[in-house]
Amino acid sequence: MSTENLIRALRAVYEFDLQQAPKQHPLRTPQCPPLTRFPAALREGWTPEEQQHVAGCAYCRKIIAWNQEEERRDSENTSSASRTC
Numbered sequence: 001m002s003t004e005n006l007i008r009a010l011r012a013v014y015e016f017d018l019q020q021a022p023k024q025h026p027l028r029t030p031q032c033p034p035l036t037r038f039p040a041a042l043r044e045g046w047t048p049e050e051q052q053h054v055a056g057c058a059y060c061r062k063i064i065a066w067n068q069e070e071e072r073r074d075s076e077n078t079s080s081a082s083r084t085c
């Protein structure tokens with residue numbers, strides 16, 4: 001998945017969350033990294049401070065799980081596409 005697609009997907013989740021909670025996601029904390037940080041962090045790793053936060057943060061874990069699900073779906077799409085071609 002390209003970074004651009006990932007950011008677009010994250011924005012979609014974020015906008016969905018905004019619709020659910022007009023101000024901000026109820027699980028989101030002031031310590032949560034910005035959504036734009038997730039693609040780079042998932043690729044290159046978190047800083048020790050971030051790692052400590054995301055390990056215990058329901059919101060960040062949800063975003064990460066969602067990312068991994070998208071990655072999995074992306075690779076399935078890629079492999080099924082290559083089978084039909």
Ligand SMILES: [Zn+2]
Nearest residue numbers: 032057059060
């Ligand atoms: Zn967080």
